[in-house]
Amino acid sequence: MGRAPCCDKATVKKGPWSPEEDAKLKAYIDENGTGGNWIALPQKIGLKRCGKSCRLRWLNYLRPNIKHGDFTEEEEHIICSLYISIGSRWSIIAAQLPGRTDNDIKNYWNTKLKKKLLGKRAPSRRLQRTNQDGPMPYSYLAAGGAGGGGSSSGVNANGTTAALSSSALERIQLHMRLQGLYSAFGNAPPQWPKLEPPTDAVAMTTVGHGHSLAAGAVVQAEQQINPSAGASYDTPAPGSFEERSSKLGFGSPAGESAGMASTVEMSSGSMVGGSFGYGHVDELYDFLYNKQLAAAGAFQGGVPPLPELQCPDGGAVVGADEKFSTWMASTSCDHYVPTTGGQLQLQGGNSMSLQDFVLGYDQ
DNA sequence: AAATGCGACAACCGCATTATC
DNA sequence: CGATAATGCGGTTGTCGCATT
Structure with a gap:
């Protein structure tokens, strides 16, 4: 019924x-x-x-007062930073962009920004519809197989496989890309995005859909109720860290004044100091607008090639796009097992657990 | 010129939450 | 306090138009 x-x-x-x-x-x-x-x-x-x-x-x-099309750089910054922080909470993101609707932002993300950031062509919907017997598309894997409803995550019907939402995967991939970029310009090894359990500083709040929402997003929600609170940005010096992080919508050590209440604090432990680390802010900024890297002649137009990245279990070295999806598919099916409490852990005693991702990414 | 591929956008669908009785 | 209705939200699909073959 x-x-x-x-x-x-x-x-x-x-x-x-x-x-x-x-x-x-x-x-x-x-x-x-x-x-x-x-x-x-x-x-x-x-x-x-x-x-x-x-x-x-x-x-x-x-x-x-509805605006359509022609998203500004400022709006792109806000969308990207909020997406990384809180995922596909389009209504909350839309609340930060006067005149924009959640549907508009969602479409803009799916058709433009996602490709810009992840450098990945979305699988053709025509192919998805017709190649039912072929390799499972990315979204299918991400959604945990048959049943659609991309918001689902965790364990499927037989209780043996685990999959993160497509939103979570995209955010992980975005994070990995940024780290890959980082390592490409330094010698630091790529790191799996390790998230810290909630702390007082980045308290997690349970909200609708049974997800956890980072503290910063609560600020967003509160602003929906009280839009007059902290709606303005400071105007830091051009090119400064404050300017970049501010444009990206991140808090900064220098931006803890009341005027920064509209920024989002990151919940990831790898996003240093309760907000995106210095390097990540720069990377995201450059990645989005290709300014510093392009000026340095590092890449010839568009999204740079991905470096090879290492699996968290120390296994095969993979790239971050198609290879990542492939690896996720094999890993989620074969290596992760549900534990009591609904968490997912690697088989064989490996200490790496997916609960970290569930905490911060699979929202 | 026709067929096909693809991107973009509008709209729909179904589930979760909230409000009301 | 439970049942039902209304609303909100996010994912998905349909369709159109342009580009390419």
Whole structure:
């Protein structure tokens, strides 16, 4: 027995909205407001639309002061830094970008920013649909196999495999890329993104969907309630660390004033000092805008080639893109076992555990 | 010129949460 | 306090238009 549908699907119109429908909806809401009942609204104004569809249309397109397209660098910074910090909480991210909707940001991330950062072509949806017998696509692996619903994570039906959400994987990959870049310009070995358990400084708060949310994201949520709090940025010296971290939306030691309340504090222990480490801020900045690296002639346009990265179990050396997905697939299926308490650990006594990722990434 | 591939965007779907009775 | 309805959210899909073959 499933949930009753919110509307009669046989009589409800679907698909793109016509200008007439837009006009009707906008005129009514301009005059009367939503009335607090989206379900009843379409009947009131004679629209053959589902209430949810009306709400979405209003929120995403008809609402005043909505911006579309042409994301600024500043907005990209905020989206990227928040995504790394809190994952695909599009509504929270959208709350930091006046005039932007969660749907817009989500689309922008999926179609542009993700590729820009991860340097990975998303598998063609046509191929995904037609090659059902072929290799499992990245998103399939990330979602834990059949069943879709990308928000799922953890152990599948037979209780033997574990998979992180696609969002978590992307964030890990992004993190790895940044570390790979770091090692490419120094001699420091690549490190698996090790997250520290929550501390007072980076307290984790349980929120909806049963996920953990870093303290910084709580700030975001609080700002939704009280948008007047800390909405402005300081204007540090051009090119300074403060400027870079500020543009990226990270807190900085010098930015702990009230004006920095809108920035996000990172929960990862590898993001030094409760926020992104100095090197990572620079790397993300350069990676996004290719300024320093391109100027140094390190890469010829676009995303630099990935360095080889080492698996956390000390096994095969892999690259961070397709190889990473391959490795994750084999590892999650063969090496990790669920423990009591829902955590995932490597078989064979290896101390590396996935709980760290669950804490910080798989949100 | 037609077919195909692909990116971008709008909209839908289903689940979780919150509000109301 | 439980049941139900309404809302919010994130993932997924449909469709259009442009680029390439």
